Amino acid sequence: MKRLSADVVIIGTGGAGMMAAIEAAEKGADVLVVGKGAVGKGTCTSLAGGIFTSSSTKTSPEYHYEETLVAGRGINDLRLVDLITRKGKECLEKLRDAGVDLLPGDGGYRVDNLGNEKIIPGYRLVSSMRRILEARGIKSLSGFHCLELIMESGSVAGILGVTAEGPVVISAPSVILATGGAAAIYLRSTNPMGITGDGFAMSLKAGCKLKDMEFVQFYPMGIAQPGATPSLLLPLLPSEDIRIYDAQGGNVLDELENCDSLWDAVMRFRDTASILFYRKHREGGVFLDMTNVKESEWVDLKYLQMLSKNKFDFRTQKLRIAPIAHFFMGGVEINTHMETNISGLFAIGEVAGGLHGANRRGGNALTECIVTGTVAGGNAASLARSKGAVEVPESGVKDRIPDWVWEKGQGARTEYGKLFKKIKKTAWENAGIIRTHEGMQEGLELASQMEDELEALTPGNITEGLRNNRMRSALLTLRCILEAGLMRKESRGALYREDYPETDDTNWRRNIFVALDSATGNLILEDKAIE
Numbered sequence: 001m002k003r004l005s006a007d008v009v010i011i012g013t014g015g016a017g018m019m020a021a022i023e024a025a026e027k028g029a030d031v032l033v034v035g036k037g038a039v040g041k042g043t044c045t046s047l048a049g050g051i052f053t054s055s056s057t058k059t060s061p062e063y064h065y066e067e068t069l070v071a072g073r074g075i076n077d078l079r080l081v082d083l084i085t086r087k088g089k090e091c092l093e094k095l096r097d098a099g100v101d102l103l104p105g106d107g108g109y110r111v112d113n114l115g116n117e118k119i120i121p122g123y124r125l126v127s128s129m130r131r132i133l134e135a136r137g138i139k140s141l142s143g144f145h146c147l148e149l150i151m152e153s154g155s156v157a158g159i160l161g162v163t164a165e166g167p168v169v170i171s172a173p174s175v176i177l178a179t180g181g182a183a184a185i186y187l188r189s190t191n192p193m194g195i196t197g198d199g200f201a202m203s204l205k206a207g208c209k210l211k212d213m214e215f216v217q218f219y220p221m222g223i224a225q226p227g228a229t230p231s232l233l234l235p236l237l238p239s240e241d242i243r244i245y246d247a248q249g250g251n252v253l254d255e256l257e258n259c260d261s262l263w264d265a266v267m268r269f270r271d272t273a274s275i276l277f278y279r280k281h282r283e284g285g286v287f288l289d290m291t292n293v294k295e296s297e298w299v300d301l302k303y304l305q306m307l308s309k310n311k312f313d314f315r316t317q318k319l320r321i322a323p324i325a326h327f328f329m330g331g332v333e334i335n336t337h338m339e340t341n342i343s344g345l346f347a348i349g350e351v352a353g354g355l356h357g358a359n360r361r362g363g364n365a366l367t368e369c370i371v372t373g374t375v376a377g378g379n380a381a382s383l384a385r386s387k388g389a390v391e392v393p394e395s396g397v398k399d400r401i402p403d404w405v406w407e408k409g410q411g412a413r414t415e416y417g418k419l420f421k422k423i424k425k426t427a428w429e430n431a432g433i434i435r436t437h438e439g440m441q442e443g444l445e446l447a448s449q450m451e452d453e454l455e456a457l458t459p460g461n462i463t464e465g466l467r468n469n470r471m472r473s474a475l476l477t478l479r480c481i482l483e484a485g486l487m488r489k490e491s492r493g494a495l496y497r498e499d500y501p502e503t504d505d506t507n508w509r510r511n512i513f514v515a516l517d518s519a520t521g522n523l524i525l526e527d528k529a530i531e
């Protein structure tokens with residue numbers, strides 16, 4: 001068993017995790033960043049559109065604050081909204097000063113692709129941040145799969161994980177969760193395949209609460225063209241000559257209430273746009289029409305060249321689109337220091353809950369990563385300095401290492417792949433854009449059956465063990481979504497219940513919290529009025 005130690009260990013190598021590492025190291029901490037793949041790769045940040053919403057020369061923190069509340073439908077954590085909107089510009093300018101090419105704009109900042117529009121802006125962002133980590137000598141460990149948080153006397157003391165060489169124990173007085181969300185548990189998803197709720201599951205098992213887990217954001221414009229890459233989403237399109245039609249030729253945007261443009265649909269009202277687009281998708285299809293875009297405008301749409309690998313001529317043909325699972329508003333309960341209820345454990349980025357409320361405004365995801373990473377990195381470094389080094393005794397973890405860790409086989413039984421497809425199908429059909437009591441109840445019954453199936457699949461090697469662990473996280477996350485969705489008897493933001501189609505501020509302007517009963521494995525739910 002390999003043993004490592006650090007002042008601050010960060011689980012996750014996306015934008016939030018890297019920003020936390022930069023800040024913690026700047027504060028003098030010995031930092032170790034761990035992730036499943038190479039730093040930055042396989043993360044949601046690497047696939048992002050590179051837009052950071054913040055105050056700017058034309059917008060104020062107050063405007064950003066109000067826009068975030070409009071999207072969140074009144075159940076945001078106001079303290080977190082104040083923090084993000086107040087510190088956004090400052091943290092983004094700090095990132096730019098550190099060496100990331102950011103261009104200021106009317107609504108915040110965006111990644112400067114330096115003229116190469118074929119590169120996804122998110123990839124350029126993580127590449128730039130990775131170079132900062134390397135230049136500052138910040139340590140990283142790739143190929144690391146975290147299995148659980150190690151607790152000592154009610155505080156976090158490190159993490160237990162596995163690499164290709166075997167088990168690894170990392171002792172640390174401060175641990176930062178930056179594991180992302182879980183949208184990859186859905187049949188159609190923009191997320192890399194490894195984003196299946198690991199952070200949600202680990203934090204629940206350690207004793208944290210999750211909040212707002214019923215709210216899953218679907219991006220309205222995902223590619224649904226037969227034969228095309230389904231995981232691609234279409235970024236905000238600036239041309240006024242672009243139209244969206246249904247199967248009968250009707251202009252879909254005309255049916256969106258309070259939505260005056262495609263910009264509104266994508267940035268401000270993703271929830272209502274996704275619901276409408278999904279209905280139209282089921283009724284025959286939704287089609288993006290770019291055939292009337294003027295030749296002079298295509299220079300501003302260069303990033304659509306990424307569609308060319310699908311060999312679809314979107315300049316002369318309508319492109320079939322449909323909503324796609326994109327982002328989790330819910331996550332681990334935190335305070336404005338990014339602390340959880342467990343001493344020494346912090347949560348940042350998408351794995352944390354509270355900022356977005358019932359729906360996320362476009363551009364706030366990357367801003368959240370940078371601000372929460374900055375805050376958590378500094379606070380984790382300070383806490384580690386005050387607590388001093390911790391040492392996890394071997395006796396405390398030896399019995400918790402699963403047998404499959406020692407078996408080096410690379411193959412996995414086909415049953416694992418079939419079961420994961422069933423999880424994704426259940427999430428899409430029973431915990432998706434439009435839900436009902438009957439559908440969610442059926443989803444819970446299916447989840448229970450799949451947990452039994454998974455239990456019967458005893459892992460025979462490290463490959464199967466990691467798949468088994470990933471699917472356990474996915475199923476626990478799915479249960480959280482479904483049980484919280486059943487409890488909330490209204491529609492709000494990204495949760496639309498066909499049997500309760502109206503928003504009920506009188507009874508449900510509340511947050512739902514989910515905890516895990518470690519003895520029974522059952523979820524414990526409670527709702528609290530907005531403070």
